[in-house]
Amino acid sequence: xxxxxxxxxxxxxxxxxxxxxxxxxxxxxxxxxxxxxxxxxxxxxxxxxxxxxxxxxxxxxxxxxxxxxxxxxxxxxxxxxxxxxxxxxxxxxxxxxxxxxxxxxxxxxxxxxxxxxxxxxxxx
Amino acid sequence: xxxxxxxxxxxxxxxxxxxxxxxxxxxxxxxxxxxxxxxxxxxxxxxxxxxxxxxxxxxxxxxxxxxxxxxxxxxxxxxxxxxxxxxxxxxxxxxxxxxxxxxxxxxxxxx
Numbered sequence: 001x002x003x004x005x006x007x008x009x010x011x012x013x014x015x016x017x018x019x020x021x022x023x024x025x026x027x028x029x030x031x032x033x034x035x036x037x038x039x040x041x042x043x044x045x046x047x048x049x050x051x052x053x054x055x056x057x058x059x060x061x062x063x064x065x066x067x068x069x070x071x072x073x074x075x076x077x078x079x080x081x082x083x084x085x086x087x088x089x090x091x092x093x094x095x096x097x098x099x100x101x102x103x104x105x106x107x108x109x110x111x112x113x114x115x116x117x118x119x120x121x122x123x124x
Numbered sequence: 125x126x127x128x129x130x131x132x133x134x135x136x137x138x139x140x141x142x143x144x145x146x147x148x149x150x151x152x153x154x155x156x157x158x159x160x161x162x163x164x165x166x167x168x169x170x171x172x173x174x175x176x177x178x179x180x181x182x183x184x185x186x187x188x189x190x191x192x193x194x195x196x197x198x199x200x201x202x203x204x205x206x207x208x209x210x211x212x213x214x215x216x217x218x219x220x221x222x223x224x225x226x227x228x229x230x231x232x233x234x235x
Binding site for chain 2: 004035037044045046047050059061062095097101103104105106107108109110111112113114115116117
C-alpha cells in the first residue's frame with residue numbers, strides 16, 4: 001500500500017537549518033511529482049514547494065524562496081526539504097504529499113496521499 | 125490571508141445538509157482551474173474528498189459532492205454524521221504567481 005513517512009522535525013533556533021525527509025513506498029516513486037505543505041499552529045494549510053517527477057523543475061511559495069530547497073533521491077525513494085535561515089513563522093507541521101495531477105494544467109496539482117506530518121518548531 | 129476564501133465555520137444537525145463555499149478570483153478558480161477538497165482531522169493525514177470540482181475518489185461516500193461556478197466552488201455534505209466533524213479545505217492552482225493555493229479551512233461542527 002502507498003505510504004509516505006516524514007521525519008527530521010524538531011526544535012531549532014532561529015537562523016539555523018533543518019532537513020526533512022519523506023520516505024515513500026508502495027508505488028513507483030520516480031513517476032510522480034511531490035509537494036511539501038505545512039500547517040502552522042491554529043492556521044490553515046499552506047503550500048510550500050513542488051518538485052517534478054524527474055527533479056527537473058521546482059517551485060516555491062514566495063516566503064521560502066532562497067531559504068528552502070526541495071529535492072528527491074529516486075534511488076532511495078525519498079523526498080527532502082532542506083530548510084535554512086529558519087524563522088519563527090516557519091513553525092508548523094510539515095506534510096509531504098503525492099501529486100497525481102499536473103501543476104499548471106487546468107486540473108492542476110492534487111494530492112491523493114499525504115504523510116502524517118512532522119513538527120518543526122523554530123524557537124530560541 | 126488565504127488566496128481562496130472559505131467560511132471559518134459551518135454547522136448542522138445529524139441528517140441535515142451543509143455546504144462549504146470556496147471563493148477565488150480570475151487568476152485561479154475563475155480562470156478555469158479545477159478545485160479539490162480535503163478533509164483534515166487532528167493528528168491524521170489530510171484526505172482527498174473531491175477532485176476536479178465534482179469527482180469522488182474511490183471510497184468516498186456519495187454524501188459528499190462538489191460543484192463549481194465562475195470564481196467559486198462548493199462542497200456539499202448530505203446526511204450529516206458525527207464522524208463528518210472535521211476541518212475542510214479547498215485547493216486550486218493560481219497562475220499569478222504559479223502556485224498551489226488553499227482556502228483558509230472550514231471547521232464543520234455536527235450539533
